[in-house]
Amino acid sequence: MTSTFLRHELKAFWRSKNTGKSIAIRIVMGFFILYLFINMFVLGLFLNDILAKVFPKEDLVVSFCGILLMYFLFDLFTRLQLQELPTLRVQPYLQLPVKRNALVRYLAFTSLLSVFNLWPFVLFVPFIIKIISTDSGGVVALAFIVSLAGLTVFNNYFALYLKRKANLNGWIFLIAAGVIILIGLSDFFWHLFSIRKFSYLFFGNLVTHPVLAIAPLLLGAVMYYLNFSYLKDNLYLEELGSRKVAKYKSSTEYPLLSRFGSVGDLVANEIKLVFRNKRSKSAFIMGLFIMLYGLIFYTNPKMNNDSYKVFVSMFMTGIFIINYGQFMYSWQASHFDGLLVSKIKFSEFLKAKYLLFTIISTFFLLLTTPYAYFGWKTLLIEVVMYLWNIGVNTTLVLFFANRNYKRIDLSKGAAFNWEGVSGNQWILSIPLLVAPYVIYGPFAILHHNDAGLAMLAVVSLVFIFMRGFWIKKLEADFYNKRYTIAEGFRNK
């Protein structure tokens, strides 16, 4: 039965519209995973050298044993946030004559296929082979590997168990994360106890008594069983889903925006779109993280020059335009038909986009003002790049939005979600990144940086004053493409 499920799963993967269409994306994704894998592997290969550097006074094996448990604690923490629940995919089988045990076994089995379960082996097995098997022999090395496997399985099922519980009660997630952070704090800050000593207590003894490897294995088995029986008792749709228990959703209004009439209403809707859906929300939150770019670049004397500042400022004030705008109008794909038939002029629709970008960029500009600490010039550059973003980049992004036909399902999360990604985004990023330097670069090379900056400002202002013209152009362009866009968005 498990093999049938697996075959279906493979078909689901290859035939899904998102994975099936663009091979290029899959290749990029593959490279990314390979890159991560190689990094981890190299880290694993040189773990002995790294450990010797970090803990120069200690014996290698002692420090190795010390970090193992720490790794698994960290592993549990990241799993809690990132590991996905293998869930609703069983829905079509629930009412068929398929044994519940088979379903649950399948669910439990597929959850083992997570990449998280690969990392401990990639990281630690090279060390075990290089150092431990030569020092203490093959049996001890095997005992280490078995313990790793046991703890990995334990972590895998423990994280899933906690996540399932957390779906029913959000506090559980907070409590679990809190406990892990507390454990970490009480070691590193309060020095109440030492995870490393505790870890050595077990793994150190493993060197002399390899039989102890049974303990983690047993832990893993118990956790598996717990998970198995919990799943079996709760194999109901509403409990399986990854949807949180719904809270009361209240209506919101933005009185300031209503002054802009229906354009303002459209902006209000889109702000709600951004904050009420996972993926778009993370595009925004990402922008908040990018605010820290300034701290990285400006504090580094090598990078603290005007050219870098142009680059950094463009990102800090315009990240939302780039990050959110590159998927426009896919965000609205699910109700695009509704927008097309309702009493909205497309020029209003476009004006709303301009207004939205202006509002959010202004918000980000305000957040970056403290960087004036690094000199008033920094602030000046930020303001110029802000103008550039709301003038030039906004128009560029909307030009490409007319050429984007891919649907996005808003309800899905952002991490590793390649839905809606097409060649468009790669092409789009080139002019976004290069355009300011086409203007600024020649001046910078001739050491007239200020003149370059002035040119950027002038071009931005020209674009801002020409908005009416651009809106007309974009509108005409949209009329040619709207059927293709709408049809693309209808394709689930």
Add this chain to the structure above:
Amino acid sequence: MIEIKNLKKVYNGVTVVNVPGVEIRKGESVGLVGNNGAGKTTLFRMVLDLIRPETGQVLLNGENVAGHEHWKNYTASYLDEGFLIDYLTPEEYFYFIGGLHQQTQVHVDDYLAGLTDFFNGEILKKGKYIRDLSKGNQCKVGVASCLLQNPELLMLDEPFANIDPSTQFRLKSILKDLNKNKGVTTLISSHDLNHITDVCDRILLMEKGVIIKDIATSSSTLNELEEYFGVGQTISIETKVDAE
């Protein structure tokens, strides 16, 4: 009101809609019936300028829908959930739609108060986003937003498919009232022959993209339709199929 001329749509070499000419006059109530794949939804979408026909045109009040936007002022339609902004609460959505037609929130609230029976306590002040409503309740939101717009032309695609029996009857009386008393032109598709013959004065029967029958509803219409759909069966089995 609606004039369809020489309209044709082809997908992958298959003609899915082929309507040489149909005219629907102001104040008519027209029902569109046909099996799955007959081209009902495609026809609707072409009337609403959502897909580009291969040839021909649709005129609303004498104006081609493609390339014009004036028709949006007096046309309200609900074809599927793709017409709803699903991350809004129903209230927010109604205010938005009302706002597009220059209605204040007070006016919208007033209007919605008149639909209390139709909503049956399932829609307003429930603290849910539209995406969290059931399909039937989403349909109620869609239909209500159409009514809110005071349209001259109302187009609904299988409005009876997902809603409960009480709401079906309420919707029928609303539609009749709109048509008879307010002169609204209605164009409705349905798989429910009883309802459609009850509500509509004129029935268009589609098969493989072609309108094969255009009949004014009379007492014999239901039998005629049942005969057509119950092909070669002694007892006509009414197959009720949900959305395509």
